[in-house]
Amino acid sequence: MLDALAGYLGLERVGDLRTAGSGIDLAALPLAFLKRSGLLPIELTEDVITLATAHPLSDDAARAVAYEMDRQLSLKLAPLNDIHQQLNALDAAGLAETHMSEANGLDNTVLDGDAERLRDLASEAPIIKLLTRLITAAVEREASDIHIEPVLDHIQVRLRIDGALQLAERLDKVHQMGLTSRVKILARLNIAEQRLPQDGRIRFPVKGKEVDFRVSTSPTLYGESIVLRILDRRELALNFASLGFSAEAESKLRRLISAPNGIFLVTGPTGSGKTTTLYAALSILNQPESKLFTVEDPIEYHLRGVNQILVRPHIGLDFAAVLRSILRQDPDIIMVGEIRDGETAKIAVQAALTGHLVLSTLHTNSAAASITRLRDIGVDSFLLGATLRGVLAQRLVRKLCSHCKTPDSIEVRCTDGLPSSRSWRPTGCPQCNGTGYRGRTVIHELLEVTETIREAILKGQPETEIERLSQQEGLALLAHAGMAKIASGETSIEELRRTLGHVDI
8 A cells, every 4th residue: 555655646665664763853742643643753854854654645744743843844655553663662762752842832732632621721611701801891992803912921912992002911821721722612713723823703792792703813932822803793884974084075985986887996004994994885885776796805794785705715716716706696896805916906807897896905005006006916007097986095093082182282284275273182081091092083085087087097107197186186195184183183193193104294
């Protein structure tokens, strides 16, 4: 059988194993794990670890060893009995250790596959109460993310509230394994896997309400870092006004998204509220006479009446593949979570040309920069001019706490020709947990593709020229929108500069 496998897989057979492993320091690899996996290290170089195995088609354990030793993996074939005999010989000679080095911060029971012990830890009442308390406190404080981060001598718990991280508490290190395992069990992740990142979802009851969480784990020096993204559907504002858009901006947005075809983009960095804005647009467009599809990674909120598709790149179901299939489903409106590459962009353009309205996001710093970005990934200028309807660039800024904000000595002018207005600054009170801010609002710039802008795009004009022409037609830049929010007392100069960088007031 081994000869047949060696010929089929192109692997080398190992003859004599009597000296294999004797020159390798096996202190970092538990002997029980090697025996259970049927693996024997036979050669170790600076870049490669060579393992003998009798089961080359099941290489998860072998790849885990290579990961732990920080080497590339090379497999050779040997009979299982010979491998066990040599491992027993090494054990008798005292050349193998049964525990992991303490420096790497990993518990050897995890590599030994002791999942039952982890389940027992996760099922203990103190661990269950601890996680429930952390989640409840985060939801009550209206946090968007819970960060559970192991450090050298404790566990740090931080909450992202209104876009800024705040330290919530420090936990004793003894809770680390139980807390991590509890989260993994709820998210249906592999509790015995500490070497690789994992993603999952949790639905957790908080004061009688079901709250969804997106879970991400990642291995770090002192254990696994866990981030729970809170997807509280009760807090999702699916209208432009509650997001902070003015009545004039909402009117323009409604006009742009009511076009029968074309592309409408929302741009900004991660965490700028792009997806929420698109959800607000979809809630307006979601009518019985229209068929809506979304292509997302991940699906953060479930929208009634909308066909939502989760991309799965590991099986070939990426944005481009899903878009091609959607076009055969007779859609009216398509939302693409993000245009990441030229293929996706070109399919989106073709969909717009064939009579569909396409909504999507890009990662650019301004509205005009989106045109340059689309050109860079391969979309021709004449196609952009024919399909692009508008681009909304946005950021989220924290709102001043209405209970403790105080007047500042600096005056701002939101628009040329208008009188100056006084600004406000944060103070801090129990209502805002001492931060001076409570809630967030949007600042934006909305570039409408008029005939003038379309002609500039067709001529291949740079983004600076397109931005200049847009300003002549009434485009208010992000900085101007931010100063208007300062003048109205909604945010502070410090917050605007934190979000946009240096801004002249």
